[in-house]
Amino acid sequence: MDAHKAVEQAALAARATVPGLASVPDQRLDHALRAMAEHLGLHADEVLRANAEDMRAARADGVQDALLDRLRLDDARLSAIAGQLRALADVPAEPSRRTIRELPGGLRLEERRRPVGVIGANFEARPNVVVDIASQFVKSRNAGVLRTGSAAIRSAIALADTVIAPSLDQAGLDPAMIQLVRVPGQDSARALVSQPGLIPLVILRGSGDSTRALAAEAARHGVRTMAHADGGAVLYLDAAADPVLSERLIETSLDRLGVCNRLNLLLVHPDRWDSLVPLTVTLLDRLGIAASLPPHAHPLGHEWALDSGHEATVTIAPADGPRAAAILANEETSGLAAAIVTADPAAAAEFLAAYAGTGAFWNATTRLLDGFKLFSVPETGINIDAVPGPRGPVTFRDLYLRQFVVTPS
Numbered sequence: 470m471d472a473h474k475a476v477e478q479a480a481l482a483a484r485a486t487v488p489g490l491a492s493v494p495d496q497r498l499d500h501a502l503r504a505m506a507e508h509l510g511l512h513a514d515e516v517l518r519a520n521a522e523d524m525r526a527a528r529a530d531g532v533q534d535a536l537l538d539r540l541r542l543d544d545a546r547l548s549a550i551a552g553q554l555r556a557l558a559d560v561p562a563e564p565s566r567r568t569i570r571e572l573p574g575g576l577r578l579e580e581r582r583r584p585v586g587v588i589g590a591n592f593e594a595r596p597n598v599v600v601d602i603a604s605q606f607v608k609s610r611n612a613g614v615l616r617t618g619s620a621a622i623r624s625a626i627a628l629a630d631t632v633i634a635p636s637l638d639q640a641g642l643d644p645a646m647i648q649l650v651r652v653p654g655q656d657s658a659r660a661l662v663s664q665p666g667l668i669p670l671v672i673l674r675g676s677g678d679s680t681r682a683l684a685a686e687a688a689r690h691g692v693r694t695m696a697h698a699d700g701g702a703v704l705y706l707d708a709a710a711d712p713v714l715s716e717r718l719i720e721t722s723l724d725r726l727g728v729c730n731r732l733n734l735l736l737v738h739p740d741r742w743d744s745l746v747p748l749t750v751t752l753l754d755r756l757g758i759a760a761s762l763p764p765h766a767h768p769l770g771h772e773w774a775l776d777s778g779h780e781a782t783v784t785i786a787p788a789d790g791p792r793a794a795a796i797l798a799n800e801e802t803s804g805l806a807a808a809i810v811t812a813d814p815a816a817a818a819e820f821l822a823a824y825a826g827t828g829a830f831w832n833a834t835t836r837l838l839d840g841f842k843l844f845s846v847p848e849t850g851i852n853i854d855a856v857p858g859p860r861g862p863v864t865f866r867d868l869y870l871r872q873f874v875v876t877p878s
Contacts, residue, residue: 472656473663476614479648480667483587483612486646490584490610495562497640501607502558504636505600506551512631513547519627520596527594527620535727535780539595540621550597553847557604560846563866566874577878582869584610589661589671589692590849591683594618599628601847602672603647607637609865612646614668616661618675619653626651655679662687662694669693672863674850677775695863697850699803700729701772702835705736705794705820706745707811714832715745715810716752722834723756726773726780729851730806730828730838733773736788736797746785753783760785770802791816795823802826804853806835827853827861840864 470478509516520542527540569578588611592598599615606613617625626649634644650657662671662683671687673680673696684696704722706715722732737745750760761767761784773782788794791809798807808830809820817831828838840848840862848862859867 470652472650472652472654473660475652476616476650476657476660477664477667479614479650480587480589480664482645483614483648484667486612486643487584487586489643490612490646493610493642497642498562498607498610499558501636501640501642502554502604504639505604505632506554506558508632508636509547509551509554509600512627513544515631516547516596516624516627517542517544519623523594523596523621523623530620532620533777533780535725535774536594536620536777538725539593539727540624542596542624546597550600553841554600554604556841556845557608557847557865560608562608563869569873571878572875575878576875579874579876581872581874583872585670585868585870587612587614587668588868589614589616589668590674591616591658591661591671591680592618592674592850594621596621596624596628598674599625599649600632602849603629603633604847605849605865605868606647607642609868611868612648614648614650614661616650616657622651622653625649658683659686662692663690665691670695672849673697677772695850695852695859696854697729697852699772699853700731700774700805700851701733701770701802702730702805702838703734703736703794703798703802703807704732704835705788705791705798705807705809706738706741707791707794707809707813707816707820708738708740709813709816710738710741710745710810711812712745712748716748718808718810718832718834719749719752720756722836723753723758723783724836726758728836729774730835731774732783732835733771734769734798734802735783735785736794737785739787739789742787749785757781758783763787768801769797772803791820792823795820795825799823799825804855805851806830806838808833808835825855827851838862 566581590602629649637644670693687694759782804826806828846864
């Protein structure tokens with residue numbers, strides 16, 4: 470089957486389940502999530518075998534370590550996914566309606582939340598995202614069409630067939646509500662963003678240029694997107710930075726190199742350059758990470774997580790004060806996340822007021838910019854658009870349409 474036909478059939482199958490979702494009790498939706506957690510344990514061997522095949526194929530194709538880390542599943546990661554599913558099941562459902570105000574003439578204005586219907590999701594070769602996004606769709610009463618990077622296709626199929634589908638069936642839901650596109654390659658990604666009548670909204674996650682190209686293709690077809698193409702977090706060591714805390718935050722911000730909210734650009738106040746930079750370089754060397762020091766042969770915001778073979782790199786540059794650091798982060802990076810390390814509240818306030826990105830942190834790691842770490846809810850992705858709408862970690866609470874209803878009081 471060609472990619473366009475595969476996506477069309479998946480979307481039609483998903484759409485057929487939409488009318489029945491509105492009346493499903495919240496408890497059944499949560500039961501499906503708990504069943505997914507249970508099936509992850511019951512079918513762990515099958516999932517891990519499929520993932521091992523994906524890993525072998527990826528290594529043979531020369532995939533670098535940071536991307537292999539995204540692809541890899543193990544017992545600990547399956548356990549963490551299951552824990553997130555149970556936590557999501559325990560989150561109270563969002564109210565479907567609320568009264569805004571009384572209108573003249575004995576009328577009442579209500580706001581209602583309606584599911585989108587069918588939502589698409591295109592994401593990088595990270596098998597855990599299959600379950601993360603499926604769970605968000607279930608919780609928000611949306612059907613979904615999922616498409617992952619080809620490197621993760623075996624893992625994704627195992628998760629769809631042994632975890633997601635049987636769990637939906639166990640909860641009395643139609644398993645067809647969550648579809649996985651099984652035709653590998655970029656043609657299926659383009660097909661996902663080209664069918665507005667079937668899939669009006671697509672969540673795009675991935676790496677830089679490819680995701681931006683899909684967003685442009687979606688716009689050409691009239692498909693709305695929530696795109697997460699760029700990352701690269703910033704950490705600024707202020708004149709009043711504690712060296713011990715600075716080292717701890719640098720290290721905790723580099724626990725995984727293939728993720729968007731890892732430390733990418735380290736800015737240092739000139740008064741602390743001579744004392745902190747040598748310590749930082751020593752720390753990075755111990756962690757197996759290269760320091761890119763001035764003068765730089767690349768833009769300051771160059772995202773190392775997307776630079777195959779150079780992921781284990783951090784750019785270090787001077788910044789003349791909190792405001793200057795914030796402006797550098799605004800102008801040179803994607804605007805995902807930035808943090809200041811300082812014991813000076815005035816410096817922190819100046820930095821936080823000037824930084825316009827999605828997540829701003831004081832004496833905390835930018836790795837916290839994550840749906841589960843911030844809200845105890847898995848995310849579909851992180852939206853960094855500088856326009857009104859869902860921004861930051863996008864969760865099930867964002868996957869609704871507002872409807873205004875006026876009725877007699």
